[in-house]
Amino acid sequence: MKAAVTTQTGNPEVIQTKEVPKPEVKSGWVLIKVKAFGLNRSEIFTRKGDSPGVEFPCIQGIECVGIVEEDPSGIYKKGQQVAAIMGGMGRFFDGGYAEYASVPLEIVFPFSSSLQWDILGAIPEMFQTVSGSLNQALDIQSGETLLIRGGTSSIGMLACQLAKIKGLTVISTTRNPTKKQSLLDNGSDHIAIDEGLVEDQVRALFPDGVHKVLELIGTSTLKDSLKCIAPKGLVCMTGILGNEWTMKEFTPMGDIPSLGRLTVYMGESKNLSKELLQEFIDEIENGKIKLNIDSIFSLDQVAEAHQYMEDNKARGKIVVLT
Numbered sequence: 465m466k467a468a469v470t471t472q473t474g475n476p477e478v479i480q481t482k483e484v485p486k487p488e489v490k491s492g493w494v495l496i497k498v499k500a501f502g503l504n505r506s507e508i509f510t511r512k513g514d515s516p517g518v519e520f521p522c523i524q525g526i527e528c529v530g531i532v533e534e535d536p537s538g539i540y541k542k543g544q545q546v547a548a549i550m551g552g553m554g555r556f557f558d559g560g561y562a563e564y565a566s567v568p569l570e571i572v573f574p575f576s577s578s579l580q581w582d583i584l585g586a587i588p589e590m591f592q593t594v595s596g597s598l599n600q601a602l603d604i605q606s607g608e609t610l611l612i613r614g615g616t617s618s619i620g621m622l623a624c625q626l627a628k629i630k631g632l633t634v635i636s637t638t639r640n641p642t643k644k645q646s647l648l649d650n651g652s653d654h655i656a657i658d659e660g661l662v663e664d665q666v667r668a669l670f671p672d673g674v675h676k677v678l679e680l681i682g683t684s685t686l687k688d689s690l691k692c693i694a695p696k697g698l699v700c701m702t703g704i705l706g707n708e709w710t711m712k713e714f715t716p717m718g719d720i721p722s723l724g725r726l727t728v729y730m731g732e733s734k735n736l737s738k739e740l741l742q743e744f745i746d747e748i749e750n751g752k753i754k755l756n757i758d759s760i761f762s763l764d765q766v767a768e769a770h771q772y773m774e775d776n777k778a779r780g781k782i783v784v785l786t
């Protein structure tokens with residue numbers, strides 16, 4: 465089969481598309497004929513050698529969508545549409561950057577849809593992250609105010625749509641004023657221009673602060689996000705777009721306001737349910753939700769797609785079609 469193999473750690477050119485043996489089918493695993501997969505920023509860290517325990521060469525890709533080629537358990541039928549995400553995929557065993565992927569049964573999610581594969585490929589990890597962050601970590605409720613820090617990211621754009629459907633008021637941030645209109649078109653009620661501090665802009669709109677914050681920039685803006693919450697407000701750090709994993713100084717009694725709450729979301733396949741995924745796919749099919757897909761690459765162009773993602777050129781999800 466053809467696969468985009470990460471031959472060693474390094475820059476995008478270490479990813480080379482070549483012929484490799486098709487994976488063996490084993491008991492408890494499902495062989496998927498991959499049709500498409502989304503690219504994820506965590507795959508840049510893995511490529512660079514920053515994901516502990518990953519050995520090279522390997523086939524990366526923490527998610528894929530496709531059809532069942534073989535399932536020794538008999539649970540899934542040949543040709544059935546499925547998605548697979550996380551659970552060590554593309555890190556501890558070969559992942560989705562290939563024509564076929566063999567994955568454990570636990571990370572397989574069946575679905576049925578007439579949407580095109582490029583749209584379906586954008587969904588699994590993006591939906592798991594947004595749904596888990598909003599519903600499980602932030603426990604969003606109708607009538608609340610939500611600040612999305614990193615609003616133009618694909619996670620941020622989808623989070624805004626789901627929060628609006630649930631009846632929240634949303635403020636989205638961007639560093640780039642030219643992206644203001646696309647955030648409004650996506651449903652945001654207010655925009656804050658983020659040069660590192662947005663507390664004043666947020667308090668000008670909501671003097672008591674916001675109920676919830678989805679923090680996608682990470683440690684570089686986290687202290688300011690904590691300053692934006694109302695008493696008993698909650699901040700969830702889900703992303704690290706600012707590329708800073710560790711905060712230099714953090715004083716809990718000082719940086720977290722009294723009664724304020726801080727959590728993180730590190731999604732896994734167990735955070736996703738088969739029913740929720742199908743419902744979400746149906747909502748896209750019915751036109752209730754619009755996915756922001758920036759570009760489609762082919763399996764021969766995965767190195768190029770990694771470079772594009774790393775250069776921050778995308779304004780939406782990057783998808784690869786096999």
Ligand SMILES: NC(=O)c1ccc[n+]([C@@H]2O[C@H](COP(=O)([O-])OP(=O)(O)OC[C@H]3O[C@@H](n4cnc5c(N)ncnc54)[C@H](OP(=O)(O)O)[C@@H]3O)[C@@H](O)[C@H]2O)c1
Pocket residue numbers: 504505506589593614616617618619620637638639640643680681702703704705706707729730731732776778779780781
């Ligand atoms: N916890 C989880 O389970 C999980 C799962 C998936 C993804 N994530 C994380 O969620 C975050 C969003 O992912 P994504 O794929 O949606 O991102 P994305 O679409 O690639 O985000 C692109 C946007 O990020 C902003 N950005 C880029 N570099 C930045 C910087 N240094 N400082 C501030 N903003 C910057 C830019 O916004 P502007 O130019 O408009 O400011 C850009 O439009 C990532 O950190 C990703 O790793 C977490």
